[in-house]
Amino acid sequence: MLPETGSYWLVRFVFQRGLALIYLLAFLVAATQFRPLAGEDGLLPIDEYVEGTTFRERPSLFYFFPSDRAIGLAAWSGVVLSAVALLAGPYWLPAPYAVPASMLLWLLLWGLYQSFVNAGRVFYGYGWESMLLETGFLAVFLGAGPSQPPVVVIWLLKWLVFRNMFGAGLIKIRGDACWRDLTCLDYHYETQPIPNPLSWFAHRLPDRFHRVETLGNHVVELAVPFLYFAPQPFAAVAGVATIGFQGWLMLTGNFAFLNALTIVQSVALFSDGVLTSLLPITAPATTATPGWLSAASILLAIVVAALSIQPTANMLSKTQVMNTSFDPLKLVNTYGAFGSVTTDRFQLVVEGTTASNPTEGDWQAYEFKGQPVRTDERPSQWAPYHLRLDWQLWFAAMRPQPGPRQRWFKSFLAALFENDAATLSLLESTPFPDEPPEQLRVIRYRYRFTTRDERAETGDWWRRERVGTYVMPVSAADLRTGGIGRRRRVF
Structure with missing residues (x-):
């Protein structure tokens, strides 16, 4: 018998805790690094951002408050709000207030981090920054408390992780011959941006292993993502494969929070029925999704569908560009990593x-x-x-x-x-x-x-x-x- 697929309360709860932890780390980085990198006297001073753009092009609170004091206040506010989200703050409120409080909390986190990404320029010019913003914006509409999350938003998260993985697979197969002849991983562990303690050992694995894992990379990024939209348990199997793949990347490299964020996104590939069959947890009694939240999620889906046209066209294009945003708020983006691998x-x-x-x-x-x-x-x-x-x-x-x-x-x-x-x-x-x-x-x-x-x-x-x-x-x-x-x- 297939696990039931209609309930996503546990999925939402686990997803939100994981996303809150990533936000917490991201704001800690902002609190400790943003000022020397892009603050008042940073390597790329904040006033250059203000003078070189418009708020509409790159919206940020720091456009109006370009000071180290504002940067510190925003960063530590983000840390505190992330901790509240991690501790499931809205779930402690009475049911009528849980959903509005959750929406406000996640909206504040999204807005604060948007400010750092847009003002940070080259130091925040990574694909996982826009990915965190896109994931965080969808989280605004998941709700909290005893009510079920809108199923539409769960499917939007599936669409996000699909573009994340499939885009990465396409940019590789198009971008460098070594991905096609299965030799890229002969070099990757040595030449990646920041190796970790296991990178030396991964690099020294046999060449035959590197061929097999490169082929496995293509399977997980180009074939498995289509199972994300399949019924259970097939979507969950795809989720396990994706999480395992990202876990290997975490074990063998330092890719900031890219892999951890993809793992969090992959939680949406499960259902409560699958989670309760795999883990020693049970879902509490739940109520229906509030009607107004369901309506808002449908409007959200319409917006995402419209904004997905350009990212999808880019992803399918022979001239695909990776890690690109097509709107100032980075609501729907295109992704990809390591389209080419350096050999030295x-x-x-x-x-x-x-x-x-x-x-x-x-x-x-x-x-x-x-x-x-x-x-x-x-x-x-x-x-x-x-x-x-x-x-x-x-x-x-x-x-x-x-x-x-x-x-x-x-x-x-x-x-x-x-x-x-x-x-x-x-x-x-x-x-x-x-x-x-x-x-x-x-x-x-x-x-x-x-x-x-x-x-x-x-x-x-x-x-x-x-x-x-x-x-x-x-x-x-x-x-x-x-x-x-x-x-x-x-x-």
Whole structure:
């Protein structure tokens, strides 16, 4: 007998707790990183956002309140509201107030995070930011308390996770020949943005295993998503496959909250009947969905259907663009990841010295939290926490010299010359805790994981070779005369 599919109270409850946890992490990141990255004196100052756009194009509270005080208030308010959502705050209210309170709570979370995404610019230019906003907006209409959630919204969540997974599958099969010849995962674990403690071991798995897992990747992203819309238990089987796939990615890499968010979305692929048959839980007695909420969910579905036209056309196009929004509020988006895989890992090592005429031995390296510098240091686990500076450093290292999208990089160097405490908080350590360096330089290396024999002999996780100089040795005066001026005047 098939599990019953008409009840989604438990599905909603589990989904909301998972989404609240991701919001909590995202706002903690904003509270600790947004100001040094994009605040008043950030690497990309907030006033540049205000001067360079309109509220209609990139709506944000910080358009009207571009200050560190407002940023801190919004971030910590988001943390508190996320904690309330995590603890199921609206469910503690009397039934008539639960649904309106839930809608208000999730709407506030969505609006606050929208402000950070739109004002954060390149530091918030990742597909999972718009994905969190789209998921969070649908959560507004799920309700709370003893009433059932609107089934329409559950199906909209299925449509979201379908675009998430199927879009990623299409961009891969179109984007890089290595996905078609099943060799991409020969390189991925080594060259991904931020490896984690298991990445070395995954990279050293046999080539035959990498072929099989690449084929499995295509099955999970290109075939399994069509089962999301099938009756139970087939949709749940697809959900288990998707969650297992995302769990493997979490075990072997640091992709911020992308995988965790996809797992939360996948909860919508189950029903209460399936959950109670798999887990030692039971659903409480429930009531019907309020009529006005059902009507609102139908209007929502109409809006989503209309806004899905462009994302769907993009997803099916031969010129598919991944991680793109088509409306200012990012209500319906297109997704995709790793349309191409780099075969070499390039790293930027920022070094400083207090010597006026330094020799090679006088240069000392800054340590980053996620990007490897020392070859003997094991990669760390950070996801689902998001190291935004480290991600941008990975992108920056792809070029032999700073490009237009690395306008923030000279500001970063200028901040190191000032021993700016906020900027240094984004790093693992500085070799100059008491006084700033006299000169800085940035060396570009090619890193690769050690072989099993090299690891056994040396204990190192990496081997590296110097491939160029990203920034020649400069002083603070050199940066100023080179066109920087104040930190906010970047190239």
